[in-house]
Amino acid sequence: MHNKTIAELSQSLAQGAFSSVELTQAYLERIERFDGQINSYITVAADEALAAAKQADAQIKAGTAGILTGIPLAQKDIFCTNGIKTTCGSKMLDNFISPYDATVISHFKQAGAVMLGKTNMDEFAMGSSNETSFYGAVKNPWDLDAVPGGSSGGSAAVVAARLAPASTGTDTGGSIRQPAALCGITGLKPTYGRVSRYGMIAFASSLDQAGPMARTAEDCALMMNVMAGFDDKDSTSIAREVPDYSVTLNQSLAGLKIGLPKEYFAEGLDNDVAGAVQAAIEAYKKLGAKVVEISLPNTGLSVPAYYVVAPAECSSNLSRFDGVRFGYRCDNPKDLEDLYKRSRGEGFGAEVKRRIMVGAYVLSAGYYDAYYIKAQKARQLISQDFKRAFEKVDVIMGPTSPTVAFNLGEKIDDPITMYLSDAYTIATNLAGLPGLSVPCGFVGQRPVGLQIIGNYFDEARLLNVAHQYQQHTDWHARAPEAFR
């Protein structure tokens, strides 16, 4: 049963082929058997999962079940889960039992989904390889020498290794799409404001957005139907009607206008990755799409601007971790300042400290205009590039990441090289646009992702465009040999 998609599992549960308890048990056994190899879960919530599965089975029997009732899912450990440890991949929160549920978690509970556990991630979602986690790196199920990408590395790995049918992720600069690409799965970052950020531990509040990670676009649509929507508890949530993302999946792509930004196929892109992406675009032409070359001239500004905006927001958001109300507190503080400094110094890892310091610097007196305002202006230029492009095209396509998964340890000592692995994903966050990564081939045994960027609130189209591709290709259906 572990090779079935959510859509297939839902049907099997409805038909009584197996129960949610049996399904959940099967996944818990797989986690027990395989997770030692890839370190993808921080917490496995076996008892809670089985109790929820039992309830789901009762609902299925009573005929009150929805599509996700009884479906086991993995949640990124950035979402607060009432009564269950929520670490955000940090020593700072190693002792944090959340006293409430994130809105995303409440939505899944209401839908009857079963939470298998909490997935490993880069500390406070800061990283592109999952190597900054306090709980150790996650390994890529396709090649245990490779990183899974990050920050939602555990969430991508559990889906690839069949240790959950699907998972959730969050994406501040590519943290859903890049690991989805590197692990050969499908991941969607929705429009900023589409999914509630309440209870999702904040990194950079004007960029953070949660989304689904699954094997297929169809499953991502089913999850989006539950995740998306206005939330009064999130001050930047968007009050706008949520469509049924499943009903448009089968629309024809005839006449679809695809923009290919020349900047996404320039220097820095691996040749074999380029080849796989080009082949995917040829496949779209056969489905009736038209391809237009476009330009996003300020693409080169996105990584520099991001490393001002994101650290600035992170330094402000992470000031709440002070050793007083929750989280790590140092031993024997000699005074209040010592309590703050050592709790934070000992509780945060190196990458988080780096970003907090960059943020504190760019926001400090005398530097604010030169860095923060300058970056916000760059952000405006990047956003205008997309506005102009979407006057001409329906979607934009290119590679999700410039290379396939790199080796564990290869980039961790060189932050700049690591940052550049998000060169094609960051601009979308700065503009607030939705983006999706879909598997489109391999280089050796490591997967390649095709990125599809849409206009604001055009998630339904992205899912439709990805689903049609998956009806004609089987990249998404492949499983790493060791985890079949």
Added chain:
Amino acid sequence: MSIERSDVEKIAHLARLELAEADMPGYVHNLSSIFDLVAQMDHVDTDNVEPMAHPMAMTQRLREDIVTETNQREHFQQIAAQTENGLYLVPKVIE
């Protein structure tokens, strides 16, 4: 742009972060590289560009000034390092 050790010490203090002595050279080096990366923005003329703070150019939603949360002090304080009589305890601030 080159960041000096004294800069790192100053911002670490502003951010209330204790840094281990052994890690200092690494922070000086890495923060300098990050600011070199950031400096690439300077090649672009942004004189007449409006700063963009937020993707949706939205204004903050307002609501009535009424209590909407229930009091869960005991529940929330269960996870604190040290509390007493409903208060969070920190080292003595006033002699």
